Amino acid sequence: MKLFKSYKFRRILLNTIIYIILGIMCIIWVSPFIYLMLHSFRADGGVVTNDAVLPHRFTFQHYIELFAPSTDTSLNFPRWFMNTFVVACFSCVISTISVLAVSYAFSRLRFGIRKKLMNIAMILGMFPGFMTMIAIYYLLKIMGLDGNLIALVLCYSCGAGLGFQISKGFFDTIPRALDEAATIDGATKNQIFWKIILPMSKPIVVYTILTAFIGPWTDFILAKIIMGDKHDNYTVAIGLQMMKDPDHMTQWFQEFLAGSVVVAIPITLLFLKMQKYYVEGVTAGGVKG
Amino acid sequence: MKKVLAILLAGMMTATAFAGCGGGSSSSTDSNADSKTESKADDASKGDDGSKAEADMDPSWADESLFGGETDITLKVWAPDKAVSLTKEQVEAFKKHYSNIKFKSIEVVAQGESDAATQIMNDPEKAADVFGFPSDQLDKLIATKVLSPVAQGFVNTIKANNAQKTIDAVTEGDKLYAFPETNDNGYYLVYDNTVVTDEDAKTLEGVLAACKAKNKQFILDSGNGFYSCMFAFTGGALIDGFEADGVTQKFVEYNEDEVIDTLMAFAKLMKDYKNTYSSQDTANISSSFKNGKAGAGVDGTWNSQADKDALGDKFGAAKLPTINVGGTDKQIISMFGYKYIGVNSYTKFPRSAQILAYYLTGEEAQTQRAQKLGWGPSNTKAQEAVKDDPIIQAVSAQSENAVAQVKIAGTFWTPMGTLGSELYKDSWKPEDRNATKTLFDKIISNVKDE
Numbered sequence: 001m002k003l004f005k006s007y008k009f010r011r012i013l014l015n016t017i018i019y020i021i022l023g024i025m026c027i028i029w030v031s032p033f034i035y036l037m038l039h040s041f042r043a044d045g046g047v048v049t050n051d052a053v054l055p056h057r058f059t060f061q062h063y064i065e066l067f068a069p070s071t072d073t074s075l076n077f078p079r080w081f082m083n084t085f086v087v088a089c090f091s092c093v094i095s096t097i098s099v100l101a102v103s104y105a106f107s108r109l110r111f112g113i114r115k116k117l118m119n120i121a122m123i124l125g126m127f128p129g130f131m132t133m134i135a136i137y138y139l140l141k142i143m144g145l146d147g148n149l150i151a152l153v154l155c156y157s158c159g160a161g162l163g164f165q166i167s168k169g170f171f172d173t174i175p176r177a178l179d180e181a182a183t184i185d186g187a188t189k190n191q192i193f194w195k196i197i198l199p200m201s202k203p204i205v206v207y208t209i210l211t212a213f214i215g216p217w218t219d220f221i222l223a224k225i226i227m228g229d230k231h232d233n234y235t236v237a238i239g240l241q242m243m244k245d246p247d248h249m250t251q252w253f254q255e256f257l258a259g260s261v262v263v264a265i266p267i268t269l270l271f272l273k274m275q276k277y278y279v280e281g282v283t284a285g286g287v288k289g
Numbered sequence: 290m291k292k293v294l295a296i297l298l299a300g301m302m303t304a305t306a307f308a309g310c311g312g313g314s315s316s317s318t319d320s321n322a323d324s325k326t327e328s329k330a331d332d333a334s335k336g337d338d339g340s341k342a343e344a345d346m347d348p349s350w351a352d353e354s355l356f357g358g359e360t361d362i363t364l365k366v367w368a369p370d371k372a373v374s375l376t377k378e379q380v381e382a383f384k385k386h387y388s389n390i391k392f393k394s395i396e397v398v399a400q401g402e403s404d405a406a407t408q409i410m411n412d413p414e415k416a417a418d419v420f421g422f423p424s425d426q427l428d429k430l431i432a433t434k435v436l437s438p439v440a441q442g443f444v445n446t447i448k449a450n451n452a453q454k455t456i457d458a459v460t461e462g463d464k465l466y467a468f469p470e471t472n473d474n475g476y477y478l479v480y481d482n483t484v485v486t487d488e489d490a491k492t493l494e495g496v497l498a499a500c501k502a503k504n505k506q507f508i509l510d511s512g513n514g515f516y517s518c519m520f521a522f523t524g525g526a527l528i529d530g531f532e533a534d535g536v537t538q539k540f541v542e543y544n545e546d547e548v549i550d551t552l553m554a555f556a557k558l559m560k561d562y563k564n565t566y567s568s569q570d571t572a573n574i575s576s577s578f579k580n581g582k583a584g585a586g587v588d589g590t591w592n593s594q595a596d597k598d599a600l601g602d603k604f605g606a607a608k609l610p611t612i613n614v615g616g617t618d619k620q621i622i623s624m625f626g627y628k629y630i631g632v633n634s635y636t637k638f639p640r641s642a643q644i645l646a647y648y649l650t651g652e653e654a655q656t657q658r659a660q661k662l663g664w665g666p667s668n669t670k671a672q673e674a675v676k677d678d679p680i681i682q683a684v685s686a687q688s689e690n691a692v693a694q695v696k697i698a699g700t701f702w703t704p705m706g707t708l709g710s711e712l713y714k715d716s717w718k719p720e721d722r723n724a725t726k727t728l729f730d731k732i733i734s735n736v737k738d739e
Contacts, residue, residue, distance in 0.1 A: 044580055047572040072374050074399035137412070146415065228415055229367065229398045229408065247369050247401040249572050250595040 040257035047253045062258040074231050075252065077259055080239040083149060084216055085266065087235065090153045092213040095160030099208050100201075102161040104193050107171035108179060121162045130221055137225050147230040155222060156215055170204040171197060206274045214267055236263050350651070351644045353387060355442065361393045362641045366649075367400035367408075367417035371594075375661055376649070383648050395645070402628065409435050409633065418636035419646045422467075423474050424458050424626040425694045431466055437634035439465040440643045450652065454688070455627045455667040458695045467629035468650035471658075472672075473665025474626035475691060476516065476589045477683040479574065479596050481505070482605035484584035492618060493610040496585050497562040505584030508577060511559075511568035514702035515624055516587060517709025522622035522692055523612065524551030526733070530696040538698040538736050547614075549725050554614045556712040556719035568713050575599045593663055593680050606679045608686035625691030627667060704735035 035053075040062055042055035066077050106118060136155060137146065145151040174197060182192050198205065216223075220237040227233050234242070236259065242248065243256040356362075368376040380395045398417065400408060406426035409416045413435045422430065430436040439447065444465050448456055455469035480490055484503045489495035500507045510516045522528075525543040532539045559566045569577075575595035577583035587609065588596055597604050611618040630650050636642045648654060655671035658664045665681045666672050675681055711717060711728055718724065 044576070047570070047576050074370050074373060141412070141415070146412075225411065228412065229400050229417070231399060242401075245401045246403045246591060247371070250575055250592055253572070
């Protein structure tokens with residue numbers, strides 16, 4: 001009994017239990033990724049059989065096959081990767097600028113229909129995206145843009161301004177006194193946005209960039225509808241899905257795993273790079289302006 | 290800085306706007322052309338009423354005059370990835386043969402057959418003019434009218450040259466809706482002939498015993514309705530298209546006791562050979578052969594190449610085995626489909642598309658596919674040419690004992706899958722007749738969506 005009364009013992013006991021629970025959750029969470037990684041290097045080909053959880057032999061072959069297929073096929077991963085990268089870069093730049101500009105306008109400027117516009121944006125945001133997809137497709141077709149990468153950039157970036165709520169919330173926390181001080185010094189609204197607000201909002205800028213960049217890598221339905229059978233303009237999401245359709249599954253399963261790993265690389269790199277600014281931004285925001 | 294940016298952005302906007310306008314005008318002319326071709330498509334399907342004598346026609350080649358003056362022909366063909374390069378060769382041969390006709394381009398694009406119908410219906414105008422698809426998508430394609438019926442001039446030749454079953458499945462009323470391409474879209478028994486002898490392969494009991502003796506698995510995807518419908522079919526509960534309402538699955542008259550007996554026999558084998566009989570996705574079969582875990586499996590023709598590569602000299606193929614039900618050996622009845630090549634009714638060159646489809650399903654093209662890709666032909670003469678291939682033999686033997694995969698209700702697959710997975714469950718008691726009957730009744734009423 002004495003044992004349980006000892007504070008030290010109770011603390012150790014509690015911590016052990018908590019760490020065991022956290023450990024189990026961690027394993028559950030991380031195991032699909034490890035599985036994906038390991039099996040993308042697995043040497044004995046084909047789809048996984050139930051009883052081979054851990055591969056025995058490893059090879060780099062699937063990655064080579066992914067970028068330089070030895071068989072005659074319409075799967076062209078390097079091309080899809082570049083497509084996605086280009087689309088991601090363009091839509092990232094355009095949508096980041098438009099989101100931040102819209103947020104700034106709603107946060108700082110006062111004009112007649114401000115409230116109404118915000119409400120409309122809110123209501124439009126309530127419709128699930130895939131409801132409008134067919135309509136988007138036919139509109140793009142009328143413009144002659146179906147099966148075209150420009151169409152993807154347009155779709156990903158043009159509506160982005162509607163997602164202003166989070167960054168507007170952030171801008172609202174920056175004291176208006178700063179704006180006023182700048183105005184007294186002769187700054188225009190435009191100058192305030194670029195020189196005062198933006199440098200103070202690094203975390204939200206980084207957040208916007210990240211979400212805008214990741215979008216094209218993960219979007220499947222819209223991209224598939226727009227691209228149809230134009231294999232050359234596919235993005236990685238459609239391409240990877242194609243690798244695991246019944247036509248390709250038995251041959252391409254491990255290349256599919258390898259592809260999934262490769263797709264994670266640019267996003268991870270961007271995140272690591274941005275992480276630094278993200279932290280910096282947070283601490284800078286904490287210093288009294 | 291910001292001025293440059295503003296100009297840049299504005300420039301981009303205008304650029305896209307212009308891009309839009311440019312495209313717009315061209316696509317509007319497209320749609321004009323469309324309305325014109327609609328009527329032409331009607332010509333091709335109705336007007337040709339046997340006008341061009343099919344009697345003295347070389348079976349693979351149509352008469353040049355059938356092109357009906359179409360020129361600058363642009364067509365798109367959908368073929369599965371594996372068949373793309375062969376199809377390209379065939380298209381070249383096609384163009385060469387009709388050297389008097391002016392072709393602008395015939396493009397061959399990879400498109401899996403399994404979702405061809407979905408892709409077509411997304412936007413028929415942008416889809417392929419000539420496309421391959423399996424028989425289960427027929428009713429969808431016919432109902433949505435994207436499939437243009439075979440021109441009358443070809444009908445008799447096609448009927449004379451292809452297996453009767455493939456013709457029956459695609460005939461509705463007096464119209465033939467697509468060109469039969471293969472007679473092989475089903476599954477059969479694949480085995481490692483060092484584990485299972487050809488004699489063992491005749492009965493399911495023999496296959497399982499042989500696998501058990503060598504400590505290998507027998508793989509059958511019992512939770513998937515496409516395969517597990519064989520349990521009900523073998524018992525005699527066969528399907529026969531739709532009821533009069535056009536949506537409810539219709540069953541033939543069957544003896545319920547017989548079905549229950551058969552289901553119990555299957556369940557008993559699953560129990561008796563508990564660690565041998567394994568229900569896994571068919572995609573696992575080839576890799577299990579490769580690592581020596583499996584001795585036999587029921588696999589589809591589309592995985593034949595992978596299985597052959599995995600087994601090499603040990604590859605064995607046969608029709609599905611028999612199962613012993615109350616003393617008599619009953620042949621296992623499977624689901625079996627065919628593949629067709631269809632012509633999109635939105636095509637701008639209906640006559641050329643028909644002729645190309647006709648050539649691509651002709652004797653010569655089917656023989657090439659059979660030899661290079663192992664696709665079982667529907668053309669009777671092409672069947673002769675490849676009759677020694679063990680897979681094609683196995684598949685065509687199984688096709689005699691199969692239900693055609695046409696007019697299948699959407700509510701069919703899931704309950705049938707449940708039937709298989711219930712029987713396969715560890716907790717299932719194979720000798721419990723009442724439970725089997727309750728399960729079967731529930732499955733049937735679910736299929737009929739009552």
